[in-house]
Amino acid sequence: MERTSEGHLKTLLRTQGLRFTPDRLRIFRALADADKPVPVAALISMVAQDGVNQATVYRTLEQFLAVQVVQTVLLKDGIVAYELVPPFSSHHHHFICLDCGAVQDLPAERVDSALDKSMEGTGLRVMTHKVDIYGQCEKCHTPSP
Amino acid sequence: MERTSEGHLKTLLRTQGLRFTPDRLRIFRALADADKPVPVAALISMVAQDGVNQATVYRTLEQFLAVQVVQTVLLKDGIVAYELVPPFSSHHHHFICLDCGAVQDLPAERVDSALDKSMEGTGLRVMTHKVDIYGQCEKCHTPSP
DNA sequence: TCGCTATTGCGATATTATTGCAATTACAAT
DNA sequence: ATTGTAATTGCAATAATATCGCAATAGCGA
CATH class of the missing domain: 1.10.10.10 (Winged helix-like DNA-binding domain superfamily/Winged helix DNA-binding domain)
Structure with missing residues (x-):
């Protein structure tokens, strides 16, 4: 095993x-x-x-x-x-910084359950999903010294 | 205007x-x-x-x-x-059929709000996001005659 | 209408991805 | 362990994609 x-x-x-x-x-x-x-x-x-x-x-x-x-x-x-x-x-989502391009993983639980609910009764068979969130990471939106 | x-x-x-x-x-x-x-x-x-x-x-x-x-x-x-x-x-999410590759749009509201909540207090500045859901569309998982 | 600068076409070139085939290798059965 | 067979790999060619330089063209603000 x-x-x-x-x-x-x-x-x-x-x-x-x-x-x-x-x-x-x-x-x-x-x-x-x-x-x-x-x-x-x-x-x-x-x-x-x-x-x-x-x-x-x-x-x-x-x-x-x-x-x-x-x-x-x-x-x-x-x-x-x-x-x-x-x-x-592990299953996770992504945060992608539009300034520096860095990618970091995000915990997925909270969004996943909402996502599952939203697909109920659609007649579509869900197998997996990807959630990518774009923005600025802390480094890139902090006033640079 | x-x-x-x-x-x-x-x-x-x-x-x-x-x-x-x-x-x-x-x-x-x-x-x-x-x-x-x-x-x-x-x-x-x-x-x-x-x-x-x-x-x-x-x-x-x-x-x-x-x-x-x-x-x-x-x-x-x-x-x-x-x-x-x-x-x-319009802002929407995608459902992508893994069998036939067809893409259809999905309403986004429900997931969006959960997503916003999950990002509160992370120190990340969210600008946009993409949600892609993969599975089988109705056509592809219906028992074919 | 004019002038400045962004945009475009075109062909060449660079980059990225795919392929055919012979040699090699994993691994199931012996 | 040994062997047979089909999957995998390397290699170099080829195909497919993407980028570029530069002269000609055309938006659009003044």
Whole structure:
């Protein structure tokens, strides 16, 4: 019985007919270590040091997306970034600073319940959601000395 | 006193030191007519018929983004799309079908107020937000005959 | 109407993403 | 452990996207 996050990844991949390879683990770890959404370009250079090929990164992300290991997030200026999703990371929302582009996680509970309620009786089957809040972080709206 | 949406666009651009040109109006109209998020590639081909150059589309989107005429939205599979924002369109959230990729707008009120509350006292200055809900639309989860 | 400056077209170029195929490797069954 | 098979990877080419420089054009304030 697996209890680690990487063990779970292995299980998930296997049950989907995918293989648990060193490259995939490296990519997974890069995302886990970053602990914030990572643009493709950054991810490519992060794992390039470990000898992972660019094409492999693209192919892996596509699969991780398909089997729900990662999700995409839109950063400032329309840049697409990737991050792990539950149970590989906690469910959370994002606050994205429009000045400096920094991303911080926000607890999700309060909004989630309102969101669930608002979807009752719509005939739509909700599977997941993303909430991104944009504004200025403390650093950027504090009168600079 | 301008009352139309296009009139407002004109005013907004002018006050930002930008010009109200035929190409920009065409791009704006294409987005307004689509009435749903449009990927860049699609937008380019839509206005190409009117003789708008590809480079112009990119440059215009960048400016529309800067002066808050449009915002980006992430569709299924990480495709970035553009849509008008208030007051050029109503404030709303999205429901994106993970099967067919269709996007539909959702009323925003209920979630918005919960969201505002949850941000009180965080020290963050909220300017806007995006809520995207993913799942299956009615068509896709109805037992197909 | 004029003049200044933003905008545009165009083609070239840079950047980013995808592909085909042979070699390699994970891993289930033996 | 060993083996067979199908998934994965590297590589380099190719395709697709996005950006640029600069001369010509056109908004729009005066």
